[in-house]
Amino acid sequence: MKTKIILMLSGLFLFTSITMAQELNLPRKSPRAGVSYTIGYTEVSIQYSSPAVLGREIWGGLVPYGEPWRAGADEATTIEFSTAVEIEGQPLPAGRYAFFLIPREEGKWTAVFSKNWGQWGAYDYSQAEDALRVDVDAQFSRQANQEHLRYEVIGQNVENGYILLSWEKLRFYLRLRVDAMQKAVMEITTALAAAPDDEKWRINARAADFLLWVGQPTPALQYVQQSIDQQEMPWNYWIKARILAAQEDYAGAVNAAETVAKLAAANPEDNFYEEEKEEIGRLVKGWKEKR
Numbered sequence: 001m002k003t004k005i006i007l008m009l010s011g012l013f014l015f016t017s018i019t020m021a022q023e024l025n026l027p028r029k030s031p032r033a034g035v036s037y038t039i040g041y042t043e044v045s046i047q048y049s050s051p052a053v054l055g056r057e058i059w060g061g062l063v064p065y066g067e068p069w070r071a072g073a074d075e076a077t078t079i080e081f082s083t084a085v086e087i088e089g090q091p092l093p094a095g096r097y098a099f100f101l102i103p104r105e106e107g108k109w110t111a112v113f114s115k116n117w118g119q120w121g122a123y124d125y126s127q128a129e130d131a132l133r134v135d136v137d138a139q140f141s142r143q144a145n146q147e148h149l150r151y152e153v154i155g156q157n158v159e160n161g162y163i164l165l166s167w168e169k170l171r172f173y174l175r176l177r178v179d180a181m182q183k184a185v186m187e188i189t190t191a192l193a194a195a196p197d198d199e200k201w202r203i204n205a206r207a208a209d210f211l212l213w214v215g216q217p218t219p220a221l222q223y224v225q226q227s228i229d230q231q232e233m234p235w236n237y238w239i240k241a242r243i244l245a246a247q248e249d250y251a252g253a254v255n256a257a258e259t260v261a262k263l264a265a266a267n268p269e270d271n272f273y274e275e276e277k278e279e280i281g282r283l284v285k286g287w288k289e290k291r
Contacts, residue, residue, distance in 0.1 A: 030073035030149075037153035039161045040180025043082040046099075046151045046163070048072035053147050058168045059103060068100045068112065068122040071165065072149060076100070078117045079163070086177040087113070088134040097131055101165075101172070108135040111174055139171045146170075158184075158214045184210065188223075201230035208239050217246040234260045234272045238280065245283070250291035257284045 030049040037044055051073040056062050063069050071077045076098040083094050088111075097113040100122055104110075113132040114125065149167040156162070158180045165172040188207045195203050208224035211217070221243045227236040241256035257280060264273030273280070 028074070033151070035151050035153055037155060037161075039153075039155045039176060040158050040178045041083060041183055042085060042178040042180070043080075044085075044153045044161075044163070044176065045080045046077065046153065047080075048077040048149070048151060049074040050149045051167075052149075053145075053168050059170070060105060063103055065103050065105045068102055068125045070121045071099050071101045074121070076114075076117065076119050076121060077151075079113065083178060087111070087132060088136060088175050089177075090132055090134055092132045095131075098125075100125060103138070109138045109172070110135050111172075134174075136172065136174060139173070140169045141171055142169075144169065144171075181214070198231075201227045201233070201236065204230065205233075205236040205239055208236070208243065212239065212243050212246060217243045221247070232259075232263060234264045234267075234270055237263060238272070238276065242283075245287055248290075250287040253287045254284060254291060257287070 028049065030051040032047070033050045034045065034047045036046075049072045059065070077100075078096055079099045080096040081092065081094050085092050085094075092113060095115075096117045097115065098117040098119060100112040100114060102110040102112065111134050112130055114129050115131050116124070116126070116129045119125070146166040146168060149165070152164040152166070153176075154161050154164060159178055161176045163174040163176065165174075188203070188210075191203050192200060192207075204223045204227035208220040208222075208227060211220035211223065221240070224236055224240045224243060227233075228240065237256050237260045241253045241260065244250075244256060245253035260273055260280065264270055
């Protein structure tokens with residue numbers, strides 16, 4: 001009996017040893033990679049494996065024309081959006097998707113977002129699981145050559161950006177649009193309603209600074225004037241100066257900037273002017289030349 005137990009344990013040990021030996025943890029030929037970027041309130045996250053060209057014929061060779069390609073290597077590439085988005089003008093709900101491309105020798109390529117994001121490669125791809133398909137022109141560089149496949153998420157402004165896939169000479173762009181302004185306006189309205197009276201000037205100033213940044217100087221001027229009416233500070237007058245300059249009212253911008261210096265001199269505890277004096281001086285000099 002004892003001998004049988006020893007033999008069983010020996011066999012179990014041998015089986016375990018063989019199993020462990022088979023589970024090799026070697027570096028991937030196509031390393032895992034990822035990129036994450038926020039446009040407005042929307043986080044865009046891409047997870048993929050990055051193959052190398054290695055002198056191979058890629059398009060029409062390693063990657064056949066007319067067939068779904070995982071747009072990477074190994075597991076399917078996934079793209080996740082934290083809110084609903086528009087891809088090339090088409091709506092796509094928030095969520096995680098497997099991303100595929102269907103390359104074509106001539107004409108537009110098809111970008112596919114599949115609801116089955118957990119699959120390996122494109123072997124189990126089914127068009128019935130598509131959440132979105134869009135046709136996009138593929139661009140090829142004459143000079144640049146990207147050895148390892150690479151994704152980038154690039155923001156253009158608070159609501160627009162694009163996904164860029166680069167590999168070999170391919171440059172594939174997918175335009176993104178998110179809805180940020182409606183939520184931002186709601187955030188401003190809610191914050192103003194909840195803030196005590198002595199803090200409303202600060203929220204109005206932040207709202208004005210944001211609206212100026214997104215290229216809406218007219219409503220920005222309304223918010224900053226409310227801030228100034230509530231409490232005159234160097235910061236909100238400087239926001240007003242920049243808004244007026246954006247509206248090409250350079251004389252008004254210079255006057256507002258001069259008020260910044262006067263308010264700072266009357267309140268030595270406010271460090272804003274001292275910290276921004278060099279930038280203020282540089283911009284005011286340019287405005288004086290244009291007024």
